[in-house]
Amino acid sequence: MTSAVDASPAHLAILPSTTKRGRDIAARLGLTESSTLGALLHHCGGILVDHGRLRILAAGSGSLPDVLTASRSRRGVLVVGHDAFGGRFAIDAGGLGVGHGQVCYFGPDTLHWRGTGMSHGAFVRWAIDGGSESFYASWRWRGWEQEIGALRLNQALSTQPPLFSREGRNISLTRRKPVPFDKLVAFLEESAHPRAGS
Template identity: 40%
Template structure:
């Protein structure tokens, strides 16, 4: 099939090929209806990911970018990850349980800016980036500086055996004074739904920003 001139997947494949970090593209699932459900075309990075992948694992799996829905053992689709969270669209999460979402009014001005919910602050921060710029920077290696304070020697080994639906639970939690040195924290593989739920519940209990409830399983 010949790609149309406005197909953003062409640009994305070039960025992926040139990335200085390890990137794995999860193939599209034949039963995925994410692109149609969210009315996404092929000219945006969001639509290209939804229609050509079931997610992209950036930097040895540290940052999964969401795309179309997958099988039972894969990543959730963009529509599934955002179910039950009106006013935002979850576009990525990190292996520690952090999340990235486009603001549709729930987080700020509703202008589609990318916000980050961090596990070391339990709050949403406006990155002042659109989705395409966010994806471009992360594929260009920005994960290394962005997550510098949340990484430890040998983190790649701890991620090696995780499935796409798993994350790493750190204890003491990174948002506590005791958990700021992540090198000393215990690390346990848990379902990502459980990890997202933990941080969402803690944030609500502390009266902080609401996180991302894990509606998918």
């Protein structure tokens, strides 16, 4: 893992964590350091990729949650990553019906979960190897690095119009502002599943 991080073409930041917290979570999940997630839980709070555009979750660090805290609102799902737009990466543990053990992505542009075809280890390697560059290619604008880099780790960018609307497809033309990550997720979930009668 260390050699892959050192050789990464992406802009990475490894976040510190409380070792005890990470070990406790790994024990609760039945993971050892031989697995990618177990190793991350034992050794770091998370990994920021491309100025924090993608945040790989582990034991938590500061305002970045650990994987269990990030997953508390949904059964059968282990959230292992966030992005700066309100998107989430999660391991399907039976709650998504995509494929057990597969990392899935909930996109703020599609409002549904879809499989990535990757295990968690492959997902982390993909991110470290620069895979998110093409994944987020349509969500770039002049100065995006500074705008995203200025976000706190419990924030995301809310766009107006939203990314799932036809008018919001070109993110460079939207009005963007930092909002609490959980607030944006709640908005996206409600937009995906409108209340009856609304």
